[in-house]
Amino acid sequence: MSLVVADLRLTLRGTPLFAPVSFAVPSGAVMSVMGRSGIGKSSLLAAIAGHLDPQITCHGTIHLQGTDLACLPPERRQLGMIFQEPSLFPHLSLGDNLAFGLAAGGGREKRRAAIDAALESAGLAGMYGADPDTLSGGQKSRASLMRCLLSQPRALLMDEPFAALDMELRAEMRSFVFAHIRAHNIPAILVTHDPTDAEAANGPCITLHHI
């Protein structure tokens, strides 16, 4: 068992956002989270990742491979985040974005090789120096995922990662992401509005409800 959330409740100034949830996501599986707009799907991810808005209080426990995440700052939780808008750093080149993600250590050449390999597997071979703003939407999404995976996350949290892509690109990106999750054998949570996303994820699915 890998990512285990028990009796998680989020309250905004005393008002609960959604009915308490408990779930467990095994390694290599993608759990879909659905629910109406504004119910707190993104806040659920933020709570797990440690980016929760200070106005929202979190109750319940979150364990990743046996460690309690509650007392760790976000940078030590080792959770990859993928947003709807691919959040590449606009001031860094494409390659430096990946270098920012790549876990520290290894020689200069080794690191460069790891980044080049990641770029290649994302169909971006030879684009180390590219300005992220000049990439296409699909290229940015793939680069964001690679940056995330290079940091060797122990779980992946995705907030409507495919919503901004057109139908064709969406299917392609889905299989790209899911393949990498299986290859890394980490648990993943996918927040989505699109039932076909959940279907393609082929994993457990929960829906958030008001109390």
Place this chain on the structure above:
Amino acid sequence: MGRAARIMVWGCAGAILLGPILLGLWVSLRASLGVFPALGSVDLTLAPYRALMETPGIWAAMWLSLRTGLVASLISFGLAVTFVAQARGSRLLAPLLAPFLAIPHAAIALGLAFLIAPSGWIMRVIALPFDLQTPPDWPLVNDPAGLALILGLIIKETPFLIIVMAAALSQLPLTRHLRIGASLGYSRPQIWAYVILPQLYPLIRPPVMVVLAYGLSVVDMALILGPNTPPSFAVMVMRLFSAPDLALLMPAFAGAVVQVVLILFALLALIVLERLLAHFGRAALRRGIRRTITVPQPVMALPRLVMGMGLFSILCLGLWSITWRWPWPAPLPTTWSMRLWQSAEWQDALRVSLGIAGASVALSLILALLILEAHGRTARALTPLIYLPLLVPQIGFLFGVNSALLNIGVASGVGGVIWGHILFVCPYMLLLLMDPWRAIPRPLLHCAASLGAGPWRRFFAVKLPLMLRPICIAAAVGFGVSIAQYLPTLFLGGGRVASLTTEAVALASGGDRRITGVYGSLKAAVPLLAYLAAFLIPRTIWRNRRAMREGVV
């Protein structure tokens, strides 16, 4: 940032930015009531106020200050509204006008004096066709009514208000409201009065108050352009402070307190005026009268005329600095020379000014970034802290701070001057950095954290680079603010720190326009160059980063 660190930053900011002001005001208030232990005076008394009121011309000076401050601020406001109401694409405006902000008040004042004086550039151009043999004997500068001072303030404050208004207007649905108003049958000036201004004004009220408070208490500009007998109130108080007779010191402190009261009074007058205009405006609006109001062309052109005068004032400074002989009534110098630029005198003042500006901008930037890092999300709460140093008159607390420092054995000097500059540089920088800081996209920071970047790495590797452009602009503005400071340099430097500004103001009363031209030009050029650098540095660094060039924050 942890809780303890936050509290520490808060404490530091308070001690550095608010401490001197409150301490200085306290010292001023106490001394004005006769309590000044350094002079062996410990009993509460109203004698300093009585002595102040017996100073010849004191009431005229107060009235002059109130009048020039209020009139200049109101006209500047009107001109700025006239300008933005005509302007299309106000986004383009800001970068063009911003350099105007950078030029210190005193530089504009010196240039304007050269432009409008009886023997000034305008008169020389007129003299030729009218065959004037000698400059006319009119009091065009230092006139008793303070008109030259009012004009100088207008030239400096109108572009500032235009920029502030343009920024505020971008938050309003301007085009839509103009269209709705027109479709309901109202003319454009009516729509501005009934619909746009009531929405715009609350957004720009604090800067309007800063303009008013500044106009009422300005010293350097009043020394150069204002009347002499009597001078404006702030100048009179400054002279009392600088008088060698120690008996005048406590009346001077009383004057410092009265200056604070004058500003409170003017702000009160502004609030009453706001209420009255709102009341009568609403009453007029309810009558529903549609009236075609056309603003006469000359009025529409006034803002541009004023800015043109500003431009020519600066040109005039430059012109005089390279003049050797410029006899009346020649429209241009007859002999040119770079001799004054080759002399070494101005270089010391420039070095002092650059050093003080560099140090105060660097320290202010560190302080501002610490404050933002600790309180960035609630930065709005900082607004009163930022506006306090800009609203309280400098003369009200600076001498108090200086004497408090002397009391604890800190001699006046460059360190004190830098601190004095930070008091004004840091608020402006915070003001400019606050919104960009809040505009840093949260997902980028969350991504960085999830990729393992701790607070330090997020700060240096993500926030700082994203903030490069606003930081450059804020630093340039801070540079200009520092170069412009007159009273802090004079008082906290104990009169021994000779910067471009103190030298330029001292030279203004002398006679040699050429030397004054050199110092004035430098005063205008240094902030302009800082602006140019602020414009070029991000463009150079981000030449291969499209999103950064267009501005992420």
